[in-house]
Structures are given as C-alpha cells and as structure tokens.
Amino acid sequence: MTRLLRALVGFGALVAMVLVASGCASSSPAAAPTPDPFAGLADRSDQAFRQGLEAYGQGQYRDALTDFEQAKTLSPSSDPLIDQMIERTKSAMAPTPTAVPPTPTEVPATPTAVPVALSQQQPDTDLGQRYFGNVSLAVVPGSNSDAPAATQFFFQDQVGLHIDGLKQHLRLPFSLRVFNADSKELVASVSSEDASAATPQTAPTSAPTPVPAWQVDPHDPTATPTSAPVVAQPFQVARFWDSYVWYHTGGEQPGRYHLELYANGVLTNTFDYSVGTVPVPTPAPTQAPTVEPTAAPTIEDVPPPPPVVPTPVPPAPRSAPSQSYTAPEQPAPTAVPATPTPIPTPATAYTTTVGGIASGLDVDSATGRFYLVDSTGVIWVTDAPAGAQRPTLGTPINIGQRQPVDLAIDQSTGYLYVSSHVCEQNAPGCIVALNGRGGGAILRSIALPGAPSQLRVDSDLGLLYVAVPDKQALIQVDVRSGNVLRTISGLPQVTALALDSTRHTLYAAHLGGQVTVIDVPSAQVIGRPTVSGAGLNSIATARGLVYGVNTATHELDVLEPMSQAVARYPLSQEPAAIAAAEDTGAIYVLSSRSDVILQMDPTSGTEIGRVNMASRGGHMGLSTGSNLQALQPRLVLDPHDDAVFASLPDQGELAAITNDQFPTIADPIPYVQAPEQPVVASIPGVIWPGGDAGPAQPAPILNAQAPDSPSASDNTDQEGL
Secondary structure, eight states, X not given: OHHHXXXXXXXXXXXXXXXXXXXXXXXXXXXXXXXXXXXXXXXXXXXXXXXXXXXHXXXXXXXXXXXXXHHHHHOSSOOHHHHHHHHHHHHHHXXXXXXXXXXXOOSOOOOOSSOOOOOOSOOOHHHHHHHHOSEEEEEOOSSXXXXXXXXXXXXXXXXXXXXXXXXXXXXXXXXXXXXXXTTOOEEEEEEGGGGTTOOOBSSSOSSOOOOOGGGOOTTOTTXXXXXXXXXXXXXXXXXXXXXXXXXXXXXXXXXXXXXXXXXXXXXXXXXXXXXXSSOOOOOOOOOXXXXXXXXXXXXXXXXXXXXXXXXXXXXXXXXXXXXXXXXXXXXXXXXXGGSOOSSOOOEEOEEEEOSSOEEEEEEETTTTEEEEEETTSEEEEEEXXXXXXXXXXXXXXXXXXXXXXXXXXXXXXXXXXXXXXXXXXXXXXXXXXXXXXXXOEEEEEEEESSOOOOXXXXXXXXXXXXXXXXXXXXXXXXXXXXXXXXXXXXXXXXEEEEEETTTTEEEEEETTSBEEEEEXXXXXXXXXXXXXXXXXXXXXXXXXXXXXXXXXXXXXXXXXXXTTEEEEEEOSSOEEEEEEOTTTOOEEEEESSSOEEEEXXXXXXXXXXXXXXXXXXXXXXXXXXXXXXXXXXXXXXXXXXXXXXXXXXXXXXEEEEOGGGSOOOSSOXXXXXXOOOOXXXXXXTSSBOXXXXXXXXXXXXXXXXXXXXXXXXXXXXXXXX
16 A cells, blocks of 8 residues: 555656646747648548549549549548549449330331341343343332332332233242341341232222321321321232232331342342332333334345245244334235145144042053042043044042142053042151052052152152152152152252153252253162253153243253253243153143143244143132142143143143144154163262162062952052052
C-alpha cells in the first residue's frame, strides 16, 4: 500500500512538471504548423474523378466506375457529385430489355429457312422459248386475254407471270423464285408440283383485295387497310385463267424484286421488277412489229411449180402465208389444194372403252393377245385386229383393289407382271405375277422397297427390271424365284423404259434428256448419253437404235448407243408415246393433242402416214392425287403383224390400228447396222456397279415353258416364276 501511494505521488509530480513546461513554452515565439495529411488524399481523389469522367465520356463504363469508386474512397469528405456519377455509371452498365412490338408485324412471312442465293448461271433462253413459249410479267387481266408486259406495279395489283405454254396444259415441272433485289434475300420459292390440287381461277376477284396496314398509302384516300390481321401462310403456286401463275394471290409489298423461272431445274428466264405505292398507268398494248416470215424469201425464190408428180415427200405440205407471199401471175394459192396429196386420207383407229383409267399395256407375241390394266384393278384382254375386224374385249382378269401402274409380259411363259402401289403384305410397292395363258390366276406377289412405276421383262434371261422413282433406282428381280437381286441407284426422274431383248440391253429415259444404258445380265450401267433437252418422256428400241420423243421441244431423237451419235428431227405434233418396228424400221408416235398416230421414217425424220384417233375431248385432265405414271399413254406394237395398240388414259379407251390402215411404205427404210453391245458381266469393276444387294450373278437360267395342261401349269406354279 505504501508503494502504491509513492507511485501516485511520483506520477502527479511528473504531470505538474509538464504543465509548467507547457506554460513556459506558450510564452515563447509560435512554432511552424504541422502539414495536413488529408490534403494529398484530396488531390488524388480529384485526379481519379477526372479520369472517371474521361472514361465515362468514351463509353468505358467499367473503368469509369473503378475511378469513381477510388475517388470516393480517397475523398476526405462526402462529395454528392461523386455519388451521382457512380449511380449514372451503374445505370449505364445495367442491361436494358429490348422493346417488343405490342402486336406482331403484318408483313407476310416468307419461307427462308434455308438461305438461297441468286443464280449465277446464264438463262437458257433457247430452252425457255421452246418449253414455255413467250413469258412476261403483267397485271392479271379481267378476261382470258394477254396483258401487256410491265416491270412497274402498284402495291394493290395482282401480278402474274404470263406463260404462253400453259395454254397447252404444260405438264413438265417448273418453279419460281423471287428475291429482294436490295437485300438479295429469298422472298418465295414455289414449284408447279406444289399446286397439283390448285385449280385455275377465272380472274382476280372483282372485289378489292384486302390491304394490310403496311400496304396503305397515306396519300391515297381510296386505300384503306383491313381491320383483320393478315395470317401468314406458306406460299403456293396460284393460277389465273389458263396462262398466268404467281406465288400468291393479292397485292405486293413495295420494293424491288428479281424473279427466276426454272424448267426442270434449268434457269430459263429472269425478270427485274418494282412495286410502288403510287398507281402505275396500265401500259397500252403495243402493236407487234410485222416480221417477215423467214420462209418468205425462200418461197419467192422458187420458180412457178411444174406439173405435180406424185413423189414420196413429207405429208401435210406447208402452206405459204397469204399475207407475205403474193404472185402476180397466180390469182391465189387456193388452187394448190386441188392437186392430189401423196398421202391418202387418214383412216380412223378402232377404239374400245375399258372400265377405268388405262394404265399398263403389253402384247403377248406368241398368242397375239394384248393386255391392258386399268386403275380399278382389272386386266382387259383383246386379240389383235385383222382387217376391218373391230377388236373386242374378252373375259377380264380381276386382281383386286390395287393401284396398278404398268404391265409387262414374259414372252416365254406368258406370265403377266403388274407393278402396283397397293400390296397384300403392306409393302410400299410390289409386283403381282399372274398366269396370262392360264386364266389369269395370281401366282406370286414380289415386295419392293418403294413404290414402282414402269417395268420390263427379259424373257430369255428371266430377269425383270422395275423403276422405283422415290428411290431414284431400278430394281432387278429374278422372275423364276421371285427374289430381288440388285439395285441400280442414281437414276433420277425416270420417265420410260425400253428393252432390247436381242442384245439384252435396257434403256432408261430421264426427264432431263439423258438415257441410261444398262447391261441386263450384270445390272451394270455402261453409258448415259444426252439425247435431248428437258422433256424426254418416252423411248423405244429396234434394230439396235434408241428412239425418243421430247414433249417440250416436240422432237424425235434417234440414238446410236455405241457411238452415242444423236439425230434430232422436229415433229408437227406434241408427242406422248413412241413404238418401233424391227422388221420395217418404221416408228410410230402417239400425239397427245391432235388425236393421231404418226408413222415416220427415223432415218430422215419424214412422216410416212397417219391414222386418226377418236375424239378425246382435249388434253388429259388430272385429278388430285392421280398417279402420273399410270396416266401416261402407252403405245405397243405386235412384232408379228405390226398391229399397234394405244392406251388413252384420259378417255379410258383402248385404240387398235392394223398395219394396212397406214399407207404402204414406198421405199424401204434403210437398215442402220448398229454394233452389238459389249458383254460386261465378265469385267466387274470397270464400269458403274449395279449395287451391293443380292448375289454377284443372276439366278441360273431355266428353260421355262408355257403350261400345256392344267397339271403342267400346277407344276410350274410350284417351282417358281
């Protein structure tokens, strides 16, 4: 306790001494003030603030926020300006939601799922002229007439592409593509195949087309938008009258556009046009300049004709245009028809009505019987006519509710093979085999991997070929066992098949104009020459040559397969089918519009004669969902007597023509010696393979004979086809 008191007393004395010393110091002169330590922090704060303002002005908000926060930390006092800039910077950095329109835009939606670029190829104007005829852009008229061409339109106009060929019921595929000329983006792409159910409209509706809000011209008091929103729908070919098509009905969106027209994938025509908000005066029809026919100078150079001497010249001589050819020494060319024509008046073919739409047609050369299958699943049988005898239908064969497409006959056994889309085993396609010489009993149904179309049978080898369009392939089938042997792929748009049974060569025509040559035993492709442009729709073969007809170009094509030399001849009619005679060398062409069958010389392209058909009432009308392969006309020739049968699907009729109904061939048709086709089965791998399915070689060839008795027929059925 005593020590504690002493410590307190000592501490008090020390404090007293300090106070006395401070008092003394106050009476002395004033000392220098101590520097403020916060003054440097304030300067650094101001410097950071200025850096933040500079970064903020440049849009570098993250750096600006860092500088402002550092200025606030270094500031000795609270500065509201620093706090304000911090808040502004944070607001600038915060993401703001994009404003969404309250209502969806009323611009029609365009199918641009796959980017499509403008075509860089040059239009094939020659093909376009032959295929489409005259093509122009115009405002669809109020009557079935030609409207003047235009490239500027009002947004309320019903624009249409005038295709002159549509007046002739164009069947080949075409497509339209419309691009925005400024952005190069695809606006619409439509195809004629998408409009199979569409019916041509007689004219644009008389009532004004509803105008969406985006199409209203604010300076046009007559244009008012509709209150109902526009519903976006996929584009589809719209037809007006019989020669106008467009990719939609109604008005257009203002802008500049580029249009491309394709024929079977080939660019033929392009158009640039614009749509504005100011009404465009309708262009007045311009009088077409009078063009002298190219044949006029040739006619004028010909001297007056000598007395007419009958010579084998092409029929239907061309008549000179009365306006361009005038001969002072002759009153008028009307006296020319008085001279006898070298071709007699055409005869008329016999026709017989069948139950449904005529599909496949073939002849059994051993018996002279023709077989025709129709859309109802009935096979009609008739014998070849003789002289004035009218062919009559025998007892039909019913194969049930199917969708038959084609029919072929095995000449060795007389068995019938029918390709069908409806099968008992629920396959996508099949071939129904029947005993044609034994009452038509169904023997077998061969399942196929796809829906079939045309088929051909090599009787000597027992091999059948059938086209499967959806697989772009040909299927080889062993008819003895009913097994599928091989598949030949890479065959798009096969329109017809022709078989050379002597050389065992199959020819497949493609719509694009090519012909694929196939060695039947090995199922290998040995060539694919081009014989014409787009539109090759039927082929035949005789004397080692291949004959084809092109619907679009109206021409006859003659191919020598080995040298691949092609001769082309113009036809006066639009062809639908062709057949060829081995003995005489003549070919027969079925016209699709003029109701005639032409007999022609393929070495010169001249017409020998013709036979009229019964009135078919215009061109074929296709209903929705019709099978185009089944509706294709067929022309078949009996090799023994050259009797010709033609199926007329649009009338449900079968026409028969005997050889004596054609004029007698005055001069024999030269026989063009075609080289034999090479046998390629022994050199696999050298040419295109036929596929991996099935064995390497076809089934052994059996000497199948036609059944002579019911017991023989039963045995044959058990062993196979």
